[in-house]
Amino acid sequence: MRTLRFLLQKEFRQIFRDPSILRIILVLPVIQLLILPWAADYEIKEIKLAVVDLDHSGYSMKMINKIISSEYFVLTDYSSSYLSALDDVDKDKADLVLQIPVNFEKDLIKESQAKLFIAINAINGVKANLGGAYLQNIIQDYNREVRLQWKQIPRFSPETQIEITSSNWFNPLMNYKYFMVPGILVLLLTMVGTNLTAVNIVREKEIGTIEQINVTPVRKFHFILGKLIPFWILGLFVLTIGLGISRFVYGIIPAGNFGTIYVLAAVYLLAVLGLGLLLSTYSANQQQAMLLSFFIMMIFVLMSGLYTSIDSMPGWAKMITKFNPVTYFIEVMRMVVLKGSSLTDIRYHLLAITGFAVVLNGWAVVSYRKRS
């Protein structure tokens, strides 16, 4: 225990004297949490729409007005030919082209039906899909309004219409920040935990101080604890800053208990610190450690369900996400923050994360050797 005390004292002194570490744990989380949630928004707004109105009728004008008055579309061009509208798509001035044919109004009134044509720029798949869907919704809505006007107060509607009303549980306003901020916070903890630990130990390797430690009677177990405990505390500190920002900047108050979040974070940090430790035993210098952790972090981020839904991944990819500790913690954070889940609700997640902590640290302890 006495040995550990000296190791911890030394480690904390070095941390507080290293301005780059303090910058990483204070500035990095603040900046990321202030910027990323605004950018990482799934809602598609300001879709650029080019309209080719060949009809120039009252009905076509009304429809265009209706589309533009929704907040989703911006009219970037009102052209007279389809070709010139397509040119806008080429120049990235338009995402969607809506063509209203000649006789649109006439057909609508006389024959009770009219045709419209939508061309979608599908380079950005999400934007194209959602944009097309929004546009169709609005046009259908318009269609209904037109019908209602004609069939003045009907006793019963000749066509049955199903109207769907939905209510969004757990995030009633569909505020994406509620969804993104807890996830980004998890990523921050992962990066701080893995990188700081890996780089710290590898730096001792580079300088040669680790060899000096290896000729002392310090036990491997104590040495590793001496490295893990300070970064574990730093991790919890980063989490606290992050939760503070979520509360005061985004007004996110977890529906669940802070205790649950901290219990999970405490175990989760052990897992990512163990990963950092493991990376350090396989890297000879800081560049190697950074590259390795960068590579792993990419996979962790993309396979965690932070930006893309795991449910829509193919089966093999779903399997990979099961071996990613980030997945579990992001899920838990969302469950606790949005749904108010308690420790019993997330016991399987806790178990999985504990498993990661045990395996990663066990592996690291085995592969760290005082003698080669």
Place this chain on the structure above:
Amino acid sequence: MNEIMITTEKLTKKFGEFTAVDQISFDVHKGEIFGFLGANGAGKTTAMRMLCGLLLPTSGKATVAGYDVYRQNEKIKRNIGYMSQKFSLYEDLTVKENMKFYGGIYGKSDAYIKQKTSFILDQLHLNSEANKLVKSIPLGWKQKLAFSVAIFHEPGIVFLDEPTGGVDPVTRRDFWKLIYEAADTGITIFVTTHYMDEAEYCNRVCIMVDGRIEALDSPGQLIKTYNAQSMDDVFLKLARKAVRVDD
């Protein structure tokens, strides 16, 4: 001078096909200053790392402070000090903090650490630098400090791996004064070097060529045996036999 502190018998280290240390056998006595000489790549550092418990030997026997290097390497570590080629104090800790740290992890009491720290600060005339970060003090001082920290816990043996690399002759002389003072207190000194003037400060020297021991005797005796003018001469005569290229 008769108590044996280090003994090796046909100690060998191979890295794959390459035999870095080839069946070396020698004894080092208590209080002796034992010099390990050789060109770069002769196997000095590898031999030393095996004795310190940093490297597992391939074959042969060795004991350090009475403990077996294979099975009791953690016990050996309680009884040795080590100063590597790389300067290995913590640059972002102060002079005092480094001493406290190394004293602490060897399990020394607070009172011991306090008393020993002030003794070393006096000995090295470092009192005014005690609370400065190690990175801010000159290299010569750092090296002397590293040596003092290596023997802070008063080990039976201290291993010095080319301790005076890159410092000026005056500092080197000061450094050797420290080594003599330590040897006088009964600490056995095992030192590798390729400075021949330093070889003459040793009680006995062992010259390694291509992983093998070519000669082992007191400097005076070696000069006589090889009919040479100086240790430099002896070394050149022996080192010319080397076929191994410097790594």
